[in-house]
Amino acid sequence: MKTITIQLDSHSYDIGIGEGLLSGIGAACKAVGLAGVAAVVSNPTVAPLYADQVVSSLQEAGFTPVTIEIPDGEEYKTSATLNGVYDRLIEAGLDRRSFIVALGGGVVGDLAGFAAATFLRGIPFVQVPTTLLAQVDSSVGGKTGIDHPLGKNLIGAFYQPHLVLADVSTLKTLSDRHYRAGLAEVIKYGVVLDAELFTLLETKIDGLLKRDPQLLGRVIARCCEIKAWVVEQDEREGGLRAVLNYGHTLGHAFETLSGYRDLVHGEAVAIGMIQAAVLSQREGYCTTSDVERITTLIQLLGLPTEAPVVSVEDLVRSLAKDKKNRSGTLQFICNQGIGSYAFHQFTPAQLAEACCSGR
Ligand SMILES: NC(=O)c1ccc[n+]([C@@H]2O[C@H](COP(=O)([O-])OP(=O)(O)OC[C@H]3O[C@@H](n4cnc5c(N)ncnc54)[C@H](O)[C@@H]3O)[C@@H](O)[C@H]2O)c1
Numbered sequence: 001m002k003t004i005t006i007q008l009d010s011h012s013y014d015i016g017i018g019e020g021l022l023s024g025i026g027a028a029c030k031a032v033g034l035a036g037v038a039a040v041v042s043n044p045t046v047a048p049l050y051a052d053q054v055v056s057s058l059q060e061a062g063f064t065p066v067t068i069e070i071p072d073g074e075e076y077k078t079s080a081t082l083n084g085v086y087d088r089l090i091e092a093g094l095d096r097r098s099f100i101v102a103l104g105g106g107v108v109g110d111l112a113g114f115a116a117a118t119f120l121r122g123i124p125f126v127q128v129p130t131t132l133l134a135q136v137d138s139s140v141g142g143k144t145g146i147d148h149p150l151g152k153n154l155i156g157a158f159y160q161p162h163l164v165l166a167d168v169s170t171l172k173t174l175s176d177r178h179y180r181a182g183l184a185e186v187i188k189y190g191v192v193l194d195a196e197l198f199t200l201l202e203t204k205i206d207g208l209l210k211r212d213p214q215l216l217g218r219v220i221a222r223c224c225e226i227k228a229w230v231v232e233q234d235e236r237e238g239g240l241r242a243v244l245n246y247g248h249t250l251g252h253a254f255e256t257l258s259g260y261r262d263l264v265h266g267e268a269v270a271i272g273m274i275q276a277a278v279l280s281q282r283e284g285y286c287t288t289s290d291v292e293r294i295t296t297l298i299q300l301l302g303l304p305t306e307a308p309v310v311s312v313e314d315l316v317r318s319l320a321k322d323k324k325n326r327s328g329t330l331q332f333i334c335n336q337g338i339g340s341y342a343f344h345q346f347t348p349a350q351l352a353e354a355c356c357s358g359r
Pocket residue numbers: 043045046049072073074077104105106107108110130131132133134137138139140141142143144153170171172173174175178181182265266
């Protein structure tokens with residue numbers, strides 16, 4: 001197992017990455033001092049595959065596990081689902097010594113993490129990410145939350161897990177669509193923070209598409225190292241952390257406007273990154289050849305490249321809800337060449353017009 005430690009003022013925790021880690025979850029929870037009832041939050045897709053292993057491991061380590069299932073899909077990352085989780089936590093008698101285990105992708109992790117942040121004013125939680133996206137991004141760094149009908153992730157809290165255990169073997173059962181969606185966040189790290197990672201991805205298309213376990217272990221660990229490095233410097237997104245939102249400003253708007261049906265998060269981010277690269281080139285931060293490299297990599301990894309057809313008005317309305325908005329101006333993340341970034345101010349109207357006029 002590869003271990004990366006993320007060191008924060010509030011508390012530090014380990015991110016374990018490796019194969020066959022699910023059976024060691026109980027012991028790992030014990031080792032970080034957790035006790036009492038363990039509420040395993042999962043969904044009807046992931047629970048039948050992996051909940052038994054997690055529950056047995058927790059039992060063997062002396063915990064009392066209960067399983068809570070939430071419906072599968074971004075459209076259920078809502079206050080209604082969250083309220084259902086609170087009901088079950090109360091019924092199961094969790095107290096402040098108890099903890100939550102989030103077993104699933106980013107939707108389960110974000111929602112269960114927010115439940116942990118708010119239940120009894122905060123109980124510990126453990127992230128057990130089972131999608132590529134969750135292993136490289138959402139399980140690390142403590143952004144937890146739910147969507148609001150008016151926008152993505154508008155309700156939430158910065159709340160760090162006690163432990164992250166990423167079992168790479170769980171990725172074998174992941175659908176191609178969701179696997180590729182995770183690759184979008186991997187590309188993101190390369191474009192704005194690590195030129196070497198970007199080149200590695202360009203040269204390993206086949207291995208990535210075949211889910212070569214060794215390559216995946218290496219790529220996941222690198223992404224977690226980068227994310228830990230960013231979050232350690234700026235846990236609550238006062239500045240630097242916004243770089244992790246590359247491709248997300250337009251991506252979140254496309255995702256919301258698609259009603260969370262036509263585009264999943266990683267796909268929307270892939271399209272948002274291409275739009276961001278085009279705008280970066282227009283503002284002089286990168287060359288047309290950089291834009292081509294980014295677009296080609298996204299395409300070769302089987303991700304969508306075309307922005308959905310949306311009206312300028314809808315796009316402006318959605319962009320105005322972005323959390324990087326300050327008095328009507330958005331802090332937009334551009335790529336500076338490949339491997340670096342620059343912040344640039346745009347109004348939602350400027351972004352929407354640039355995006356829609358490109359069609
Ligand atoms: N908190 C953060 O920092 C952060 C970062 C990136 C994304 N996110 C959020 O993460 C969410 C997207 O996460 P996601 O891409 O993991 O989507 P997801 O959680 O919807 O999972 C994708 C699909 O894969 C299924 N699945 C999960 N693991 C599986 C496995 N091992 N085998 C088979 N099926 C499996 C799920 O049930 C689901 O149907 C979005 O809500 C996004 O906003 C949060």
